Amino acid sequence: MTRRTGRRPGASGTREAILDAARRRFADAGYRGATIRAIAADAKVDPALVHHYFGTKQELFAAVVEFPVSPSVVVERLEHVSRDEAGAQVMRTYLSVWDLPQYQDRMRILLHGAMADERSAQAMREFVVDVLLEPVVRQLGLSDPRLRALLVATQVIGLSFLRYLVPTEPLASMSSDDVVAAYGPTIQRYLTGDLDLPGAGS
């Protein structure tokens, strides 16, 4: 997906022009505000070509933040998850991205980048919350999907920091099963529990 196709002269230039335009649009308008149509116009190409190279808006955003896995793979894994299993399943999917050696270096670089400057941090936050988590929460059909997605995000971001970025024992060497046992119930409550916030309507 992030490789040049080399299929015809100018293809890699077109691809780069679309990526540049997308980078600017996502930064200026946010993930929700950016449209394929506007990105195509900025890159001076037909919107169909954007879809041809990158697929959906989600996939294009994944290419911009250089996420190692297609978001559709992540979302599909969680599409038919039962309410009771949601917390454990989110944690297993999270670990499937972070614990694979071929992804982990890329993920570390992404998280480092997100920590280092505000624009990257916002892009990463939108990717994790808007693209990956919120759709999963919405299909569970419960109240406050945005807040629930954010609660989950706070936990997985902090875990990524101490397990992978500044590896801290015993967390860094914990088995996947132990990580799921430790964090699954937290994520389960954030996704499906009665949050019971005194100040929030649902």
Place this chain on the structure above:
Amino acid sequence: MTRRTGRRPGASGTREAILDAARRRFADAGYRGATIRAIAADAKVDPALVHHYFGTKQELFAAVVEFPVSPSVVVERLEHVSRDEAGAQVMRTYLSVWDLPQYQDRMRILLHGAMADERSAQAMREFVVDVLLEPVVRQLGLSDPRLRALLVATQVIGLSFLRYLVPTEPLASMSSDDVVAAYGPTIQRYLTGDLDLPGAGS
């Protein structure tokens, strides 16, 4: 504590020499490995002078990372907490540091610094885990105090990131009561719950 006393000529130079030595020792040997005696030797002063200027090793470390509150204030607030109230009380203490305007800028700078380079990240991690959280967990007298402190740290670091560093609604504007309601049960379980990890002895 971090102001110059100006009581005698050379006092500020001595103070800076101690801080420099402490910065290096904490970076090289870690919080546990660094001793007041070694720091005093590096700074070519008597250990009593280190205590005179900075108090305990915890307070010296707080001065090195420029934490806005004395750790003894934080630890005292949590010293006699009951097991049942521990989660909510940790969250209230956390919010009391982050939500005060006079501390919040300093805290943001600290977190930014911790994200930007590895040495600062390690120092901040040691400060949060070893100085602030682990003593609180240990006095609760339960199994796996180090792991419990780390679980709490992952949650509060991620929350700090999305509530304060890249302020994200509705999390950024949530009232303290709502934050305590949302996160208190998570912290309570990490502090006192049966973690039930399949791979871990306790």
